[in-house]
Amino acid sequence: MRELKAEEALFHQGSDASLVYTVISGSLRLGRLLFDGRRQITGFALPGEFLGIAMDELHDVTAEALEPSRIWCFPRLRFDSLVASIPPLKDSLLERARQDLTAAQQQFIVLGRKTAIERVASFLVYLHRRFERTAGTSLSNITLPMGRADIADYLGLTKETVSRVFSQLRNSRIIRLETLTCIQILNQPALEAVAEGE
Amino acid sequence: MRELKAEEALFHQGSDASLVYTVISGSLRLGRLLFDGRRQITGFALPGEFLGIAMDELHDVTAEALEPSRIWCFPRLRFDSLVASIPPLKDSLLERARQDLTAAQQQFIVLGRKTAIERVASFLVYLHRRFERTAGTSLSNITLPMGRADIADYLGLTKETVSRVFSQLRNSRIIRLETLTCIQILNQPALEAVAEGE
DNA sequence: CGGTTTATTGATTCAGTTCAAAGCACGTGG
């Protein structure tokens, strides 16, 4: 078990991947750096999710807490023998990998072909679905655990552009900013339409 | 077994994924369309590679031949029972999924954070490694089976920008265009440096 | 409250797109 303060790293890109993790509470960002400081966030980890499973030997991303977080740690060797002793577990790993690959395809379109407003709308729709899945109920609000710069680095934009797009979506009455981090979706069909470029 | 003419589709996004495939000869592009015609190529399939394995029920991309190609087809049910009867096969599927996910991370940086010249250089380095792996020998030439528009849609650029960057790399004596589709790498360290933004 | 960090907004710049016009390669048929 590990307690992370906000901004503290759980592991770094290139470090030894001898442990696997589950998020108990809090949230993390996963990302890579280009040597000159450019950063690409490749995903976010929310409670209940596994981390470090896909790697072999070395971690291929850095994981940092977005807020104070509690993480359950598990030796990789023990995890591997657990998987070996319970065959259906391997199927769920495979299933999970498939889902991640399908999600990656979506993100390719976002990063390669969508405009700034389409990216931000896609992101809000995606987070909203993810939070609803976790909560198990329908939600009209989403609380962003990450700042504007993290969203920007996830979407291949700058924090200024993300901020401008939020304002734009607010002015179109598609979302409402309850606080900096709590967003209410006022017009979900419109948000989804924007996300798909319609 | 199926023979495809250039530009012919093997399967379409959203179609029933009741078969899995191996490329015998030729090559294909995998991609998705946004309803307004914007396209993102998510990958290329070369001889010896499997297709349609990751999907459940429906294909999540369209696969089209880049050149006349020969494809071996295999009923999914038969493939699944084969995997079930030979446990190590499941491990290689998992290993393959891991590799694909790591490659996806690379592509996130390319699409989200790299400049046009860095993207094209990354692409050439990547293709070169892949061809060398397949050939089993060191190569100084790469023959591109795809046109400029396909490269552009893979890298999130336009065909014009790809063309301009090729000219730029040619003028810097980093590559030489033997023909439109055959590229000689004159200065591999320089190409790799450009790819990483150095 | 101050002080600090983070977000928003504004002005300007620039990389890459778009639109437009050659230039080339390649196949086909005379």
Place this chain on the structure above:
DNA sequence: CCACGTGCTTTGAACTGAATCAATAAACCG
């Protein structure tokens, strides 16, 4: 075997969406 047509590719000129640079303004926090 060469002329012609067609479909890429390359190059040029102008435009534009997002980045960058630069102030505010708002939230957060001891």
